[in-house]
Amino acid sequence: MPNVSPLWIPSEERIAASNIQQFIQHINMQGEAFENYQQLHQWSVADKKKFWLEIWQFCDVIGFCGECIYGEGISRWQQFVPARDTIWFPQAQLNYAENLLSYAFQKPEGIAIWFKNENGQSKQITWQQLSDQVSVVQQWLVQNGVSKGDVVAAYLPHIPETIVAMLAATSLGAIWTSSAPEDDAQLVIQRLKQTQPKILFCCNGYTFNGKNYVMEEANSIIVQAVESIENTCQIEYLQQRDYSVNFNDSFSDWQAILASYLPRGLAYERIAFNEPLFILHSQSEGAIQCVAHSVGGTVLNHLKEHQLHCDIQPGDRVLINTQPNYAMWNWHVSALASGATLIIYDGCPVSPQPTALWDLAEESHTTLLGSSSEYIQTLQNASFPPGNFYSLTSLKTLCITNSMLASEQFDYIFDQVKPDMHLVCMSGDSDILGSFVLGNPVSPVYRGECQAAGLGFDIDAVDGTGKHVHDKPGHLICRNSFPNQPIGFWHDDGKTYSQTYWSQYPGAWYQGTLIEISSATGGIKYFL
Numbered sequence: 001m002p003n004v005s006p007l008w009i010p011s012e013e014r015i016a017a018s019n020i021q022q023f024i025q026h027i028n029m030q031g032e033a034f035e036n037y038q039q040l041h042q043w044s045v046a047d048k049k050k051f052w053l054e055i056w057q058f059c060d061v062i063g064f065c066g067e068c069i070y071g072e073g074i075s076r077w078q079q080f081v082p083a084r085d086t087i088w089f090p091q092a093q094l095n096y097a098e099n100l101l102s103y104a105f106q107k108p109e110g111i112a113i114w115f116k117n118e119n120g121q122s123k124q125i126t127w128q129q130l131s132d133q134v135s136v137v138q139q140w141l142v143q144n145g146v147s148k149g150d151v152v153a154a155y156l157p158h159i160p161e162t163i164v165a166m167l168a169a170t171s172l173g174a175i176w177t178s179s180a181p182e183d184d185a186q187l188v189i190q191r192l193k194q195t196q197p198k199i200l201f202c203c204n205g206y207t208f209n210g211k212n213y214v215m216e217e218a219n220s221i222i223v224q225a226v227e228s229i230e231n232t233c234q235i236e237y238l239q240q241r242d243y244s245v246n247f248n249d250s251f252s253d254w255q256a257i258l259a260s261y262l263p264r265g266l267a268y269e270r271i272a273f274n275e276p277l278f279i280l281h282s283q284s285e286g287a288i289q290c291v292a293h294s295v296g297g298t299v300l301n302h303l304k305e306h307q308l309h310c311d312i313q314p315g316d317r318v319l320i321n322t323q324p325n326y327a328m329w330n331w332h333v334s335a336l337a338s339g340a341t342l343i344i345y346d347g348c349p350v351s352p353q354p355t356a357l358w359d360l361a362e363e364s365h366t367t368l369l370g371s372s373s374e375y376i377q378t379l380q381n382a383s384f385p386p387g388n389f390y391s392l393t394s395l396k397t398l399c400i401t402n403s404m405l406a407s408e409q410f411d412y413i414f415d416q417v418k419p420d421m422h423l424v425c426m427s428g429d430s431d432i433l434g435s436f437v438l439g440n441p442v443s444p445v446y447r448g449e450c451q452a453a454g455l456g457f458d459i460d461a462v463d464g465t466g467k468h469v470h471d472k473p474g475h476l477i478c479r480n481s482f483p484n485q486p487i488g489f490w491h492d493d494g495k496t497y498s499q500t501y502w503s504q505y506p507g508a509w510y511q512g513t514l515i516e517i518s519s520a521t522g523g524i525k526y527f528l
Helices: 012-017 019-028 037-046 048-058 096-100 127-143 160-171 185-195 216-225 254-260 295-309 327-338 356-364 373-381 407-417 495-501
Strands: 070-072 086-088 111-117 122-126 151-155 175-179 199-203 205-208 211-214 231-235 276-284 287-294 317-320 341-346 368-372 397-401 422-425 459-462 474-478 509-517 524-527
Touching: 012 019, 019 037, 019 048, 019 295, 037 048, 048 070, 048 295, 096 160, 096 295, 096 327, 111 127, 111 160, 122 127, 127 160, 127 254, 151 160, 151 185, 151 216, 160 175, 160 199, 175 185, 185 216, 185 287, 199 216, 216 231, 231 254, 276 295, 276 327, 287 295, 295 327, 317 327, 317 356, 327 341, 341 356, 356 368, 368 373, 373 397, 373 407, 407 422, 459 509, 495 509
Parallel strands: 111 341, 151 175, 151 199, 175 276, 199 231, 317 341, 317 368, 368 397, 397 422
Antiparallel strands: 070 086, 111 122, 205 211, 276 287, 459 474, 474 509, 509 524
């Protein structure tokens, strides 16, 4: 029998102080008797109506909930499929930006964003300053005719201005879609021709791994090719460079916008729970798919994952190594809704030295650090032990996504980073803007495994015939409906969406990845 001793067991103090333990106690006061995560998960699937309503209430979602939690929606394609076509919170109204900026009232002088890049540029933005900047950009967007349902796009790195622009757009009920400057201009054009944005935010350039990349020519090519773009705002992010012949004086300037309006109280356009908030992009067999995600599903699931699975609490500091062309960027930014400070590092995570992320994590007192398994492999190959150089006293959670950690990487993390730390391996499924498989702070961590399925997800590993398998890889399916299912593909009549996720196993979501469920621990491995 293999060794199933855990690498990490949460202390009684850690369990008692966790959000999820408080959630369990809250549910138990209503007549349940849950003693562990497994029992909570079983209930979250068995009583989905009660579970998702409790998430709304426990996480203090701002908005109108309504009396109906879920009902029978319109079939997305051909006959009605309950797991696919159930509609969640059909009466609810809310606004994404309103939820993310709610802590500005509680601690206006607290730090909302702590930013640093590989060139050494840094800034800290308070909650009040963030709200003021969002107000100014909101006014500029309104003057440019942006309103509910319009698409606003970004071609930007992970910088504070990207977050301000996104919050300003979504405060109006507009839809946000973003690419990173590393994305080829022709690829961005293909995406934007589908989504038809009214406004584009871009930058003059950026630095990565010691090299400057000037973006002005690419920006002009995109704007000329996408006829729906009515105005473009360019951020002068790349400093200390010569005049560019590709400078476009028809673009609006970010600093000029900030200087042109006075901040005022933010007005939020609340929209229906199932209306679009984000459009993300995927590519299959050469075809670009634009996947629309709802405002309500995004808010509910991100709050659930942040507060219950990753134990993010008000005042925590969350550093995620990501870019706006990845779903983890949206996940990172949503941490504002839990009262956390966003710690942002823009640039190569091992530039100018392998210490880059850890320097910032130590300086900012980061409590949750998120990166990829490839980054951990790079540190391990370089024989770099962060725990030998940094105290990391504030760090309580390390999140790993993109691909499954190898077993020896678990050893490296607990030996060379920090022995008493919650390691959260997340499947990072951009299709649902969340993770089917991830962690929880009240259960042990076993070598080479994610801890469990996410709350509210009735996932399974099945063979080609749909039969459950364990202790060997099987196809990941989800048998139940959940609020953060995507609205669908942009401009799709439902056929492509249904064929992609719902045609392989009748009545169940098909993720297209393999997982292996351990009969010994209940832990899960996933294979991209």
